[in-house]
Amino acid sequence: MSDKPLYIDNLQYVNWQPHHFQEMADGQLSAVHITICYHESFRETVTNFSTFNKWFEAYPDRLMRGLTGDDVREAHRTGKTALVFGFQNCSPIEDDIGLIEICHQLGARFMQLSYNNQSLLATGCYEDEDPGITRFGKQAIKEMNRVGLVVDMSHSADRSTLEAIEISERPIAITHANPHWWHPARRNKTDEVIKALTDAGGMIGFSIYPHHLKDASDCTMDQFCEMIARAADKYGIESLGIGSDLCQDQPDSVVEWMRNGRWSKVMDYGEGSADNAGFPAQPSWFETIKDFPNIANGLSSYGFSDKDVAAVMGGNWLRFYDENFGPKL
């Protein structure tokens, strides 16, 4: 193994262009979980897979597929970045349970059961009512367990999330959110949810999307690290990682797409508002992909041990990948 630390950012939705792949190297990232779907149909999602296939072909010395934990170790050893694909919604599987394995064959490793709204599988966190996991949802979780496609409940509602944790026979993830007790945003997660998640072996990735942060864009590194320290006390360091939710270089039209998809004729501002409708400014200490190592420095300065810094910055996600990507060993 290289002496360099092994870093994983378990959620980015950058407006990917080739120069960002060099920024991943500058950010010392051995793996990034990349969102390739918000509301896309199966066919549209295949085109998104295909876009990355072209980049794997064009940048073989920089990028590789992240299908297993060992792929991430190989990326770390060879100085590459492994790309792990995920969906923030279940739209790619449409109404067809067979598409779960097909998407896994194409490289998907995380799938949210719902994105803000009710889906065919579960309820999103912006609905007024949360009837829990649907009939299709129960079967989809079982199939996701079988093939090793991780259930992600980042944008789902509480009851659905608690039921998903209960129904799933393998640990699940909340790839990008923070504790509600630290910053009571609708997208942040209650103590009950995080406790149930982590008690079942699941992982939470801490988000640096300003709407999820105390003091938003002005949140300091020290505040962020204090949140992690409190979470480690409550849930154990082994359940914690980073899922920055970085939306670098995205135009504001993309946040409209994320919030409104094709479902709404009335502007939905999601976590924003009419006078703060676009992407919010990032905190100064995490503006770009390259800034990822700043978090390690912040955690060290805050007083985390080297071992705990390594766990939060990548080691925990790596263990989770080993155990949850692909069929159960």
Place this chain on the structure above:
Amino acid sequence: MSDKPLYIDNLQYVNWQPHHFQEMADGQLSAVHITICYHESFRETVTNFSTFNKWFEAYPDRLMRGLTGDDVREAHRTGKTALVFGFQNCSPIEDDIGLIEICHQLGARFMQLSYNNQSLLATGCYEDEDPGITRFGKQAIKEMNRVGLVVDMSHSADRSTLEAIEISERPIAITHANPHWWHPARRNKTDEVIKALTDAGGMIGFSIYPHHLKDASDCTMDQFCEMIARAADKYGIESLGIGSDLCQDQPDSVVEWMRNGRWSKVMDYGEGSADNAGFPAQPSWFETIKDFPNIANGLSSYGFSDKDVAAVMGGNWLRFYDENFGPKL
């Protein structure tokens, strides 16, 4: 390695039901190349992949994926059958070169560039004019070479086939046809085509579809073996295999679909005729999947050496799989 022979049938289009998988075991088949597309769109073809995914799940002790030559060796060693997927047309890639790699990721290993008619890539053997490989076709062959999806020209016209052999930087295949000099059917291949194919390292799989046989359903094993012996003299034993084109248990509506797809409002009888429109009766020595070993016995009785029988019955296709499935080593 097991002492049992390693048999490969490099083309079947059976009306697959679970009992056929046991027949594969009875037929001692370590691998079968299975057609999963004639005219299907990408989305329809994905459903066909998905159908087999369900069977891989349901019959793990009998079936496995055939993605590499080593998969076939594992199937042989463990008494399973490896299924190799192929398309008899390029319809699954639609107009999108990116779908070549996507289909390869899903398990496709052979793709015909055209099926009887003109396609976006090449000309089929029933067209009056054959303008050769198209602009898209030239790029598609290059991409198929890159990912290791074998070009199959079984149903293509002569000029297109000769051009495909020339353009392709890796050997190609005619998975199921016989020599035109033995039986001058439109689907059988000229000496010029087979010579160019095999000189470039390509393989031909001999067909037992009655329309491709001298004396059709009455063709004897001895006649079939004599054809193979003459072909071995002309092209070398190492380029020859079996691609039976067995359409066991298919209703006649399926041969109509094969011939007419969605493109024709006038009945096209293809190799048949108005008074012989359905599937023809198989020769008595190859009626079902289980009869595959009869061919080995026939070749031995005809006078082929054990080594040559093993080569034609599976060894040659296995070598071809090693060299042509997946990126070039």
